[in-house]
Amino acid sequence: MSLFRKMALFVASFSALLLSGCGDDIKYNMREGVTEISREVYELHMIAIWVCVIIGIITFGVMFYSMFAHRKSKNPNPAKFSHSTVVEIIWTAIPFIILIALAVPAIGLLIKMEDASDSELTVMVKGYQWKWEYKYIDGDDNLANDVRFFSNLDQASRDMSRNAGSGFSGVKIEDENYLLEVDNPLVIPVNKKVRFLVTSDDVIHSFWVPDFSVKKDAIPGFINEVWAKVDEPGTYRGVCAELCGQDHGFMPIVVKVLPQDEYDAWYAEKVAEAEAGPDLNERTMSQLMAEGEAAYNTYCKACHMENGQGSGPFPSLVGTEMVTGEGSLTKHIDTVLNGVPGTAMQAFGNQLTEAEIAAIITYERNAWGNDTGDIVQPQEIHDIKNGGGE
């Protein structure tokens, strides 16, 4: 698009915003969203914009009139006045009244938004560098049927994003869900008051779904509460809003809102999956390498890079002691499972499946010329997790 057309679009969209006042086009205005709260928020936003526009037109109108009419060539002899108690009181009082008029609906709405009582479903939302974990609170003590899963940026976005050094002519991206798609979306039922308990495993993240008007910081060690009652089934997309490290821009949120019966079916399937336990089937070397490469690119590449060389504070995995050293396998597995405290290396033991961990370790020990020949099977990881650690 030419610069001229960009400018024209800019002027046009600005005037469209001012003239129409309607937010149909979510490209340049806040969206109305799909909850009662989000629509009220949108209304308050539009009222605030209009109040500002009207005050702006009056104030700048007077100012521009003065700039034009009171320029030296038109008005060579300046007036002498330099204060007027009456007008000063007036223009102190009027803003007060306007602000009160804005504050009243805002106060009512805020109190409503902060009332998370009587929720019908509770989901724990936990931020990690750089993914989300969702856990459905079912109220029983049985951990074996818990529905919990991680939600990562999808592989297609990952493949498209990293083209550093490609310059202005870089790869053209046309996928409209670029950076807004995940592997496992959060699923909730329609027309139910869903309460989100938001927390974090490492740094501060922020759980933001614009269509629900929900934004709450995920703070390590603290649990925040926020809720939404969505009235239209659909797929809604959000992002992490608080800077949380290098891949802050790469941890989207996708929420699928389903009719109650479809939700129930989905949930039952998830419970069954959890009860079936992990897939510990034995794999061949080439299977492990293929699965390992995919999983490595999703979970490890951001820090250790595609070529395993690492970057900055993140160590290289090519020919280093941890990976190819004599008897290093136990330490390698331990590091992946339990992380390294005080660094960005997370404990992946509870984040990934046994099969994924086995594949990643096998891949790391045999890719990029490491060629140790070591094969790690899911069953070994399972045994270490359920006994080796105690």
Added chain:
Amino acid sequence: MADHKPKGISRWLFTTNHKDIGTMYLVFSFIMFLVGGAMAMVIRAELFQPGLQFVEPDFFNQMTTMHGLVMVFGAVMPATVGLANWLIPMMIGAPDMALPRMNNWSFWILPAAFGLLLSTLFMEGGAPNFGWTFYAPLSTTYGPESTDFFIFAIHLMGISSIMGAINVIVTVFNMRAPGMTLMKMPMFVWTWLITAFLLVMVMPVLAGAVTMMLTDRNFGTSFFDAAGGGDPVLFQHVFWFFGHPEVYIMILPAFGIASAIIPTFARKKLFGYSSMVYATASIAFLSFIVWAHHMFTVGMPVKGELFFMIATMLIAVPTGVKVFNWIATMWRGSITYETPMLYALAFVILFTIGGFSGVMLALTPVDWQYHDTYFVVAHFHYVLFPGAIFGTMAAVYYWLPKWTGRMYDEKLAKWHFWLSIVFVNLTFFPMHFSGLAGMQRRVPDYAIMFSDFNMMSSIGAFGLGLMQLLFAWILIKVCILEKGEKATDRVWEDAEGLEFTHLPSPAPYHTFDTPPKID
């Protein structure tokens, strides 16, 4: 009257002269402005279109962090201190600042502080990458090793600012010429006096925050670590208790500048002088009780949110009084449009636009949607660039003839102004839209729905970057090449203030050895 001063580099190293120190502050801040601007160019190049084209995300975060720190602490603050040094003694009829040796020291700390800060870019693990607000635990447990250098750089900047502020307070209270009562002081002196009080009160708080970070990182404390009984949100409270008054530290001097320039070119006295003073003081007071409006999403009790929302909205009242007073000053004046006036008027208009988005952001329920988006980026760039920086540029054009004895190139300056106006709006106005549409802050890459607005912002930013080179050329022409017609002592028709009415142009090295008489 011969001036006795060392020649060459030792003049600048050992000077205790307020004009020399003011010049050094201004030159330093301009260099930092270009450094921080270069970082903005990297940011905008990466954001020109979706995808990662130029830099890695971690380096991008280093750029946003350093851009913020350099602009806030290296460009805007030292620029206003430079203006204070040059102008306050001349405006109140004093021979110099009250504490000249400390004045020298508070300047020379700055190059050391920024040397330390910028050196982190070349360290292993990279520069600080956690945003200029350096929220824990991203900056503590998860910060790069260079964070400790950053902490000491902040300490040094804080010491420099505190000393500069003490100097202003002591000078204003003790060195005014006989008859210059507080309520006769020029507005610039008033706004700087109030700024100085803000500095003295909040810079130690910032020092406390970074010291807690230092001990958390190195000595096993857990102020901000929940695992050790601490609270990451505490960091934000402490930071913003500094951070909110800090934004007024950056903008109040610009209020004073506009209050000096608009009356001169409207040929009419400043409207409502005393209400201007009270409004400035009210803004300063309110700035201490609104900090948590930066934190509406951290999960505060609803009563706390209501308090901070209402207190924040109140700021619109005294700010409105100031804007209305400026307009009333122009009303039925006899206005001409030299470059300082153009910048001052642009300041009033564009700062007010930043004020409007500020009122919107104050409304907690909608802030949940605005928070940490480009809407916020648009808001604070409107109050900082066409606010604080245009204010400073207005001041430079207005007083440069007094400082150097020469007029700047008015034609080039007009080009500088008009192109800056176009580019500043092209850069920052689209950010309102991308923010409302859902683009979060501090990301190196974005969804394609934000492409158009980001490309506009980037084009505007490149233009805005070029404009600063034009500004540099205009300044070089006057200050180094010594071109331009000689300025009169009054410089501007009917300019008020002791520096214009009592002193020749250029102002001699020593002024007001004997205090002027004020009636």
